[in-house]
Amino acid sequence: MAMAMKFGRAMVLVVIASVMMGASLAYPGWNNNNGYAWPPKQDNGPTEVPPTKVVVGGSENWHFGFDYSTWANKNGPFYVNDTLVFKYDPPSDSNTHPHSVYMFPSFWSYMRCDLRRATMVANVSDGAGDGFEFKLSQKWKFYFFACGESGGFHCSTGKMRFSLVSLPRPWKWHG
Structure with a gap:
């Protein structure tokens, strides 16, 4: 034993x-x-991933005929405090088709390219140089953007529109 x-x-x-x-x-x-x-x-815990600046359309910038809905789907998700940069040429003798940026209040006005209740967020000159910057400031918000020029023709026919949802910022865990 x-x-x-x-x-x-x-x-x-x-x-x-x-x-x-x-x-x-x-x-x-x-x-x-x-x-x-x-x-x-022990570290200080997780930290928020920093915001990013995203040029709308990438190297294509903001122009007639580019499919921005497809671009947004490929380049998302987008997060609160990210900045969208709209770059486009201002009106000139060589550029007779200027662009602008409008934000629609609803999905239905966006789908119809109905500019009556849309808000202009950038005029035809704002996209020059470094471009116009729009900060996504609210989480879980649906944003609907389009070019408002030519009475909505750029939106409806020129594919110059896209939508996105701004999500809460992700966190990065240290370890």
């Missing part, structure tokens, strides 16, 4: 040693001073 108790105690010590060895392998700095500390140093 005494021999069995000694064997049992020895097995417990072997198990404890195995667990400690496993822990040291899982956390390489556990039992040395390689810049690690035990318990592991």
Whole structure:
């Protein structure tokens, strides 16, 4: 009986040693001073992913005939505090088809390209140079954008419209 108790105690010590060895392998700095500390140093937790600036249309910018709905689907998701940059040429002798940026109040006015209740957010000159910047300021908001020029023709026929939902910013976990 005494021999069995000694064997049992020895097995417990072997198990404890195995667990400690496993822990040291899982956390390489556990039992040395390689810049690690035990318990592991706690960081400040997750941080919000920083906002980004997105040029609408990418290298195509904002122009007649480009499919912005497809572009938005490929380049989403979009998050609160991201900035959309609309770049387009101002009116000139060589550019007789200027562009603007309107925001529709509803899905139905967007689908019909009905500009009567839409709000102009950038006029025909605002897209020059570095472009016009629009910040997505509300989470879970549906945004409906279009070019309002030529009485809605650029919106309905020229594919110069897209919609998006601004989502809450994601978090990045440190570890």
